[in-house]
Each structure stands twice: as C-alpha cells, then as structure tokens.
Amino acid sequence: MIEQLAAVDQSFFTDRSSGNCIQDNKLFCPGWVVDNYDRYVDPTLQHLVLVGSAVAGGFLIAFGLAILAHRHRFLQTPFLAGTGILYTIPSISFFFLLLPITGRGSLTAIIALTAFNLQIIFRNITTGLRNVPPNVTEAARGIGLTRSQILWQVEIPLAMPEIIAGLRIATVSTVALATLAVFANGGGLGTEIVTGSNITFKTGIIVAGSIAVIMAIVFDGVLLLVGKLLAPWKRKQAIS
C-alpha cells in the first residue's frame, strides 16, 4: 500500500504546471502555491469548522463537568479518569471506534476531537476554581452572596486566566490534530497533505502544514487577548 500512496499522480500536477520544480518535487515550489492557493480555501474553512466545533463542544461539556465536580468533590476523580481515557485514546483510533455509530464524516471527527479536548479544559477549569483563595470566597459568603452568585461572580472570573490557558492548549492541539480528520473523511487541511493517493508532494504538505500552524498561532493570540480582556487585574502583574 506504500507504493500506492507513493506513486505521484502526474496528471494532477501537469494540469497547473509551474515548471521543473514540481516534476523534481523540490522541497518548496513557490510558483505552485501562487497558482494553486485557491484549492486551500475549502479545506481551511472545513478545518476552522472542525476546530471551532470541537473546542466549543469540549468547552461546554468540560465546563458542565467542572461545575458539577466543584459542587460535589467526589466526582472529581471519576471525571478526571473518564476524560483521561478519552484523552489517551488516539484521535485516529477514536474516529474508527465511532465508525459503527456515526460512520465516516466530519461529525465523527468533531466527536473524537471533542473527546480529546475534554480533559485539558476540565483540568484547567477545576484547577482555576480550586486556586481561588478561600478568604475571597469566605468574604463573598460573608457579605451575603449565594452559592451560585459566588460561583458566577467570584470564582469563575477569578479562574478565568486558567480557563483561558486550558482553552489555548486545547485549541492549539486541536488545530494540529484536526489534520488527521482526513482519515475519517472529515475534510480539513489533512486533505491537502494526503492529496488523493499522494503524500509525497512536499510543497503541498508544507503549505497545508503551515496553514495549520498559522491557524494555531492566530487562535492562540486571539485567546491570549481574550484572556487579558477577561482578567484585567492580571495585566499589570504580567508586565512586572
């Protein structure tokens, strides 16, 4: 099967030739990129959908679990263990474990990536909530805030830096992992790495890989900014 993947699909390249660079499969052919940038639009958008859905889904579920575990401490251990198993199962394996249930497609990929995310986000939210100084919650209780007011007005805002940190880790990892969605017919930038039956076209790999890296960096930067906006009291500290 390697030979099959390795066979260069010549017709595909001669279509939009940029000279010898393609034929020789040099490390990077800028001309080809200029001619073919449009083919990356759809995979990039698909990638964004995969990552966006998986992180959003992971966040919602993990947040719910974290709040539950915060209220009922005994749930912490089983939740950690459960999300830990989901985290440990390789996504590519997860795609196909879902095969009998959801078949192939982007939904399968999103479920698997969501499962991967849960623990990262769950862990950070619970750590953030746990690290809220007890005297602060004590004071909040003392001035008459109810339990849920304490949670929403004191604990969650104070845990925000850690929550955002978890989201950053989850998002960046998911952008990278989502390239594997191609194996589940889930689309995304992976389709431009495993182009048809071909994985030896270096320029294509580099372009797709670079888009993924840039996407990760942009997401990371955006979340960093969001974190600073949501935790203005941390900004001054960060400078010193």
Place this chain on the structure above:
Amino acid sequence: MALPPPPLPAAFLSLFGDAFNFVFSGREAETGGVTVGGTSQVIELATKQIEVTLLALAVAILLAMPVGLWLGHRQQGEFLAVSAGNAGRAIPELALIALMAAAIGVGLVNLVVALAILGIPPILTNTYVGISQVDRASVEAARGMGMSETGIVRKVELPLAVPTIMGGVRTAAINIVATATIAPLAGILTLGDFIIARNVYGDAGVLAGAILVALMALALEGTLATIQWAMTSKGLKLNRS
C-alpha cells in the same frame, strides 16, 4: 455531511464481531488472495508500534530531559523551555510525518526522529517547570549543608519534580504512540496499517485496528502512570492530599 442512518444494533454488533474475528482468525484481503489480520500479524504490527514508540520516547527523554534539568536548576531559559512546549503543540503530526517521509525518505530512523520531535517539547517544558518549581528553601538548605550542585539535582530537585516530569513524559508518550499509528505513511507498518489501508483490510480491519491502538495507548498510559506512582516519594503523596 448527511447524518448516517441510526445504526441497527444487529449491524453494529456484527461489525464488532467481524473486528473480533479479524484479530483472532484473520480474513481474506479486500484485494483478494492473501489472508490478512489474525494474531500473528496483529502481534507483528503491535510489536513494531511499541518498538518505535519506546525508541522515540527514549530519544526524546535523552535529548530533552538533561536540557530541562540544567535550565530548571539554573532557573534560566524559562522563555525557551515554555515556548518549546507551546510550539510543540502546534506541530501538525500528519504534516510532520508526511514531510519527513517525503523530504528525507521513509524508514525507521526518520520515523523515530519525527516522533521524537513530537515528544521533546512536553518533556522539556515539564522538566524545566518541575525542577524550577521545587521549593527554593529545600535547595538552599541542601546547598547550605554542603551538597554539590549535581547532588542537589539528583537527590533533591529530581525526586521532587517526578510528578511534573512524568506528566510531560506521559503527554509525550500519548502523542508519540498516537502518531506512530500513521507510521505506515512513513514506510513502517504499525497497527495503523489496519486503519489506513482500508482497501486491504476492510471495515473489520479498520475497526480492529482502532480498538487495538486504543488499547495500546491506554496500556502505555497505565504503565507510565504506575511507574510515576512508584517513583514518587511517599512524602510527596502525603503533601498532595
């Protein structure tokens, strides 16, 4: 992306039955002729996957841990150590393996190098963080009592940083074993072959491969967690609770 029809329990179970048979008895290849699957091929591919995983993990540990220990002990290079971890997460595993294979060629060494690259960042970051977060009072006391610098690293900082360092090793191991699943793209046949080469193994092979890879990852994680538990001083476990 239309939703697939709700699975019939019977069809669902029969696919798992097929996967089960694939692992233990094998079946004829989709491409005809030869028999694929069966315990002997499963063992062969699983052994290969464990081999490349452990090799890559060992290389990553050997390269990353001394650097992390050194930087952490000197409390220097935090930016380097922490950025390495962040950058490492952004590497698309598929692109890395594909590019290594395409640009340098297929083969065991290249694969191990590519996998080790994935393992280095979390080990480096966690080793740095683990060592540099060791209570400075313990370090100062050790130095004040006349422990040598290497003695301080070996007898004080390292044992105290075990949980954090092993956390990094576990992250690295999970990432490596997962990525070793797509090693067939780089010419090394691991359990991932069952998954990737559906045209050969069929859906039963794909599902069997997925189950086996999941079990392998969980077993590896469980083993490392046990090793971590055994390496962690009882005094630290008390501290946590």
Place this chain on the structure above:
Amino acid sequence: MTAESVSASPVRFESVTKRYPGADSVAVEDLSFEVPAGEICVLVGPSGCGKTTALRMVNRTVEMTSGDILIGGRSVKEGDPARLRREIGYVIQQIGLFPHRTISQNIGTVPALLGWDKERIAARSAELMELIGLDPEYGDRYPAQLSGGQQQRVGVARALAVDPPVMLMDEPFGAIDPINRSRLQNEFLRLQAELRKTVLFVTHDVDEAIKMGDRVVVLKKGGHLAQYATPTELLMEPADDFVEDFVGADRALKRLALMRVRDVDLWTAPLAQAGDPSEPVRTAVAAAEVPYALLVDGENRPQGWLSERDLAGEQVPATPDSSADPLIDADSVLRDGLATLLQSGSLYAPVVDARGRLTGVLSVEIVSDFLASDEASESELSAAERPHD
C-alpha cells in the same frame, strides 16, 4: 553526645564587604566583629539591612567582595565551599526540609554526604530526635506529617547532625506562631546550654535578639555595624539614636526578657501533702510570704492551692478547690512568666523545674520590685555616662 562534642570555634568578621553585582549600594560594608566560641551572637536590624547576606558569607552561599571571615582562625575562603558547609550547621526560616525524605533521612543528610555508614546515621538520627524531644517513631514519617514547630525542630536537628562547631540560623523561628516560637526559643537555649556551639542567629525582632543573644550585632541599612554589645549593654546604653529607636521605648520592660524566672528571688509558700494534719498548715499560712498553702505530691510537684475551706477539716484533702495552674517554667524569661501570671488573673503562680518540681512562687510584686531596682540603676547609668541625652 556532649562528651564527644566537637569544641566550638570562634567566628571573626574582618572588614567584610559585599556588593551584589549590578547593585548600586553595598549590602554589607566593612563589617568587623568577633563571636567568642560557644556563644550566641544575634544579628539584628531592619529588613534589608544585610543580615542574611552577612550570615551567608560565613558558609559561602554568598561570596564576599572583600575582607575575610575566620572560623577558628582559618579563613572560610580556603578550600572547597561544599566541604566548608558540611562543617557548619545551617537553619533557615523556610526550614527547607526535603519533603520526599523521612525525618530520619532528613536529619541524616550531612552524615550521608560525609559517608557515614547506615547504622551510625540511624543511631545519630535517633539521638538527635531525642535531643529535640521528638518521639523516635516520627523517624519514619515525612515532613508533611509534622506541625510547623516540629518541622523547625527537625531543621535544627538536621543542622546539628555532624556536631558542627558553628551554626548559622536565619530567622529560624520567624514563621512560627508566637506561642510556639517562644517554646522553640526556650528549647534552643536549653539545647545550647548543653551543646555550647558558636551560633550566628539572624532576626529582625529585637525582643528575640535580646532573649537569644549572648551578644548582639545591630546592623543599619547598608550593612553598617551600629552596635556590638551584650543585650544588657544594648538596653542600658544604646550607641546612638538609631539603636535607641530600634530597641524601642519599652527598654525597661524588655529587660524582663533578660532575666529567667529562676534567677530572681522567688517567694515560698507553705507546703502540704494530702493526708497531713491541717492544723500546722493553717498556722504556717498565717505567717507566710504567700498567704496560701500549696498541695504537693511526694515528688514536690504542685497539685493545687489549698483554700481556707480545704484546710477547715482535720486532714489536708487530696483534691483541693483550685488547681495549681498556671505553672511557670523556671527556665522561662521573667517577661513570659509575668505574662502568664497576668493572663491567668492570679496573684501567685508556682514555679517548677523541667521535671515539674516546685522551686518557688512567682508574684507580680517580685517583678515590680525587680523593675524598680533596675530602673534605678539604669537612670543612674544614663545620668553618669550619657549626660547629653
């Protein structure tokens, strides 16, 4: 262990200066003083004045810029710093016990570095644990299982492990609550009375300096020596306004911290044991300094105060109306004894030795008499020697 004790060495600072790289001012400047062997010298001064720096130059965890420090006549600069440090006990405020090692292993750290065999280390650990009053069964526990005070005791034991001639202690009791701090201070003084180490002790608390020090080095910002004197001299004759300010307006009261309860003339109370006839006790009470009788057991340990009602019967009862509490430790300083007395609201308190046996009775009057006599001597002193004050 006292028998095989290494004799202590004097420590001498000779024009020691430290300038941290990149700092605009010196941390310690031209510091000279000598601590005689076997004495506690306390370095005291406001935060940031260079106490820690001065201390750490002794074991070279900070290297001095110029000058020299001699231990027993030998410069610390000679030889390998790690070897030097193994011969100097070191206790810091944060204690720095190794959380991954048992108490025995913690105490045995330096012996292990010096290559002692296992049995000798174990024996030494056990010996030191006894010395610091820790049950030997704690040897297999981990630091996290000990209270802060116990951890600090272990820190001291660890520093004493190879019986070093010199001990450095940087605010060793600074993080302990006041009650335990005073207990640890007393224990350490008791230990020191036996061990006779040369101790350099850093604190920012002038009360602690006065209580702990045989001599006190007062440092000003920038590591300048403001005064080097005994605690009494310091309280009686502060060298300048800075020292006077630092020592505080309540100097007279502070002098109470210099006297131990056992050093003042205690009063005596009539004693009785359970079953004694009451009659002679009643007679004794009428004539005594302390107008109450104390019930003691066969070993002279106070059991309670006998009221008139207790003595109304034929025989002295075994369980008197009021308990003997509070008992005051004869080794505690007068200030603490007075505090205990005032807090309990009683006029008299039995003073007991380490085994709980009665040595006398403390009253508020004893303290006020002591202060009055000292106030007098102090004002005489200042009149004679500090006419421009």
